[in-house]
Amino acid sequence: MNTSEGRHERTGLNCEKILTGGNHAESATVARPAHIVIIEDEPVTRTTLAEYLTSHGYTVTAFDSAERAETMLDSDRADLLLVDITLDGKDGLQITREQRARSDIGIILTTSLSDDVDRIVGLELGADDYVCKPFNRRELLARIKNLLRRTEVQRRLSRQTLRFHGFTFAFATRQLTGPDGQPIRLTRAEYEVLAELLRHPGAVLSRERLMTMITHRQEHPDARTVDVIIRRLRTKLEEDPGAPRLITTAHGEGYVFTATLD
Template sequence: MSHILIIEDEPVTRATLTSYLEAQGYDVSEAASADIAERILRDQPVDLLLVDINLPGKDGLKITREQRAKSDIGIILVTGRDDDVDRIVGLEMGADDYVCKPFNRRELLARIKNLLYRTSRSAHGSRQVYRFSGYVFDLRARRLENEDGAAVTLTRAEFEVLQHFVTRPGEVASRDALMARVTHRQYGTNPRTVDVLIRRLRTKLEQDPASPAIITTVHGEGYAFTSHVT
């Protein structure tokens, strides 16, 4: 049974979500603040965080950044504002998905199921190791190492975009295809979200991000992984 932690300061919303998700068969914990959430995360294994951005004190973006720095736990951000800037910043911090209030509970459930499936599949899939430009990319271990053997930290979204590239070297990937890889949605995407992920990956991978040799831009079409992969 997957364990979901709801971090939401509004009690009615929190209780409603908890009741709904428990009825769907999930083990659910509640936290009204970052402090309570951090205690739960220290004491129990959690598979997915459902985090309200606008929390008092430490907000959802900071929680996301801190958790992503130390784990690959699934994270879905929730906010009352339908703002592209919030969505992009949330993805930059390492969130996997983003929903706006008021949301359809069945849609939220579908996103939760998709994310839990992806995280479970990544954790239990067969071992696959790819090498390119001095890097070693281990899909099962979810680990990227540079030529010195040091780990290169990736957010989940960065990992999934890089996985898409290394398993399809030389192919042109549209922004829609890359966004679908991250969110499993083929609609309602903002192309800037993908551009942010590519820019971050280039900063981590390229010797000169301003003149990329690993992830190149195909004007009018998208991006291609042009490094040799073995």
């Protein structure tokens, strides 16, 4: 399919353009190419990125600010977000925090080489990856393909029922069943933290990242709130909560779901 430009232009969304490429892109579904949203306030970079990704078969929507991208992101029609950290107004870190609290969209931050602190904070807030400017376009494309594959696995996982150490966890119904077949009551926050750990078995998840998953939290939460939730989960899951084997601590980093999924 030839690249079509502007055919789906939507001024109501304040987007620059929606570009549609061919059908050979990595896709979150079989029926359509993956949809990438770009938020970049530098016009040349924005246009170059959009055209390059479109040439590789992706559907691309480009915006010059986070505020203008919100309607599209809220519609859940995007598979991956490529966002500049240093935007005017709402920056890339803020939009990462907001999206990770409500969505499993893949997020790649774009940043200058001098933004070490912001890169680390962005990853702690739930960004999946970052690339430095100026871009190596082939490296960026490889990272996008890899992230789309990973997020599709996570989405399939979220529709499943998982079993571990005698427990059964159903994402769709938010139910945890113990080895004795009896339901185990989880608070909303406990469910949200456990679900995120289960989506990333073996990975270290920071307190900050887990905090973003808690949808009903106080206005100015302390990341140590996650410690309290983890202690409660261990009480419900572990044979010996004082010597946990299912949810372990990575000291100074966060928590890891270490049980084997059946």
